[in-house]
Amino acid sequence: MAETSKAEPVRTMADLVSYFESGNKPREKWRIGAEHEKFAFHLDTLRRPAYEGPDGIEAMLVGLERFGWKPYYENGNIIALLKNGASVTLEPGGQFELSGAPLETIHDICNETGQHLEEVKTVASELKLGFIGLGFSPLWTREETPVMPKGRYNIMRAYMPKVGKLGLDMMLRTCTVQANLDYGDEADMVLKFRTSLALQPIATALFANSPFIEGKPSGFLSARANVWTDTDPDRTGMLDFVFEDGFGFERYAKYALGVPMYFVKREGAANGGYIDASGQDFKAFLKGELPVLPGELPTMDDWADHLTTLFPEVRLKKYLEMRGADAGPWGRLCALPALWAGLLYDQPSLEAAWELVRGWSNDDHNTLRGMAARTGLKGEIAGRPVKNWAMDVLEIAKQGLKNRNRLSGGLIDETGYLAELFEIAESGLTPADRLLEKFNGVWQGDFRKLYEEEAY
Template sequence: MAYSGESEPLRTFSELVSYFQSGEKSRERWRIGAEHEKFAFRLTDLTRPAYEGPDGIQAMLKGLMRFGWQGVYEGETLIALSRNGASVSLEPGGQFELSGAPLETVHDICDETGQHLEEVRAVASELGLGFVGTGFSPLWTRGETPVMPKGRYKIMRSYMPKVGNLGLDMMLRTCTVQANLDYSSEADMVQKFRVSLALQPIATALFANSPFTEGKPNGFVSARANVWTDTDPDRTGMLDFVFEDGFGYERYAQYALDVPMYFVHRDDYIDASGQDFKAFMKGELPAYMGHRPTMDDWADHLTTLFPEVRLKKYLEMRGADAGPWSRLCALPALWGGLFYDQTALDAAWDLVKGWTTDEHNRLRGMAARTGLRGDIAGRPVKDWAMDVLNIAKQGLKNRNKLSGGFIDETGYLGELFEIADSGLTPADRLLEKFHGPWQGDIRRLYAEEAY
């Protein structure tokens, strides 16, 4: 039976593939979506607030509604806000996320991000809260981290320890910044997927900003990136098959189909953790016997995959630590410059097409531990990073998207050029402060790095 609506049951593999095909957009319709997460903390003692209470995450969400945000509820529980194509949501440990609207330029993204942070600051100051952007919670243990009341998170918390050692840390103690970009065809998607997957560790190194765990250096520049190496091997990683001949929508759909499920969402969340979406397609899912999935179920399932680059109806760049306001604008500029000018995209592919599978995976590990230090494919990582930035800069110049002041988007890359030129990641700079003027007091981070 052909797919004809969100509520129609899916019966064929081709219907799953059609989901990705439906994301194709002509060049003039390409947009960039930016997302970022941040940790809330109490100004008095730096603890992370729970959901409930006068200074809790729920109070933050309700406070933001004065700015025209509409509430999104799970039963009677306020779990998110929406406004003009953007949303504010809570992650499992209370991390506060802005998922921005798909916008035409990085100027627009930066305006949206700045407005959001101003609104957050206004409400947080009334509640005695602050926010900080780092890739990993700098101070608090997993047990000291509150858990948010969202149905899917309960299922994930139960399942995660069965398949990896750091999945709960991923849920409760990490923050990221992400960029989402469009594709025009299957061939365009394949080229962009390959380029971005190869270069994701370079982005990890440039944005590495999580060198502390429970108040002490943890041996990584991106503890967030390291967490993903031991979360769940079924749904994470560098996806070596993306670089194989014949890769396309069907191969990604097969990969997704083979990943064990978490849940089925109806009025409530049905625990289907570890069960097989292929059985669901046959009406034989043990947790929901006799029912077949809809396209909404397939879309939900795709959100439970966590590779370094994720395909939905667009491509998600997932390799960067959260950081200060300036770097929140830099990530969409980086990927927009690489993706939305064909000359730049071709140059980026020429840069990385000779890398081997071993080099992809070795660079991923190096990026988490040593950042821009070390060599890959016979050259220093920092030199590769500088090449990538130069290509992205030229791509942004060619895009020629100007602000009201007739300035192009290249300025948003400035901080990344400084990082690559120095060879020192943001995490390295934080460690210098920790061992120097902070004298080992991690609490200084909350004072100096807060939004």
């Protein structure tokens, strides 16, 4: 039987809101967190490796321990590595994720990312594995994709098909790059949330890098972004209410309360400590009426866990998560946090970015989201070409990074990390467009060329 949590119970809306309020930070303590996922593959067959075996994902994790990473276990299986505020974790299909430490500058993030990739390459080469950054697995079906031994994923895999057609694809066959940023207070959070949510489809377009599914062009430039349109309507999307008057911490908490639960985590429970509460109501939990834990009230840890099961394009926790970009090569892993830091961490740039998009309607937001997945920077929104909006956004971000004036070696600011994004916007051709050109041209449909040229 699961142990009852001994933490202070959560009882009221004020308790739930206090979780978000605890994220308020003065500007001097703002940090940037970067996360990215990548696909492992066997060099000889290009297949995704299983967890077990001498050349599997478990062996990768064990191999990385030599670099000072400390293992974390669930049910006797190593499922994560921890070091200096950073972690290496596993997505459901074995996607390898680096969740970086909260750092001050993009230079720091790029150094952390580069060191991680060098460590990964060292171990992977010994195991005859490679790693590649794409938004969607280009060759393998769901059935051909291995599944990692993590308890919460067992619950999600059973629940996902009940609420959407593509949720299992999201779990098993997608990779993203993400940036996490702080807020000063509720008003600052609101402005950053609205601005970043409106602009998230622009980031999706700039980073679109997943045009293939199961060995052929999919009809989308970001198959990853399209997956989110049919995963689970309760916990995904553009959150129209964020743009309504009165939006704040409490309104987001009410939204989160309305999202069905996945699980409750209790030490000693089976399935790695995860109790299946899929489809159950957190509001009932607040009343001590959760069917799987009758009479028990939630703790703040339960609330924090529940918030991780929401998947909107921008997510609020004790910071804001920008979630709408495909994984890609090394350089673009640094570009995403640079883009959002430039837009959100300089006040004049934040205000300019909001002025740029404040006239967009909810229909514009949702139309642009779908357009970004299918056609990238092509098309128009609110009377202008999408690529023109992207150029405006990048210019604002560049000025924001100039104003931040965070120098490497006392000489180089952070604006250089946007260079590839400017090239993409100016050309109007996304990374996915370039991959399709090669696939239909010099690669002559040979996916081995994709893995050879795009691998880390």
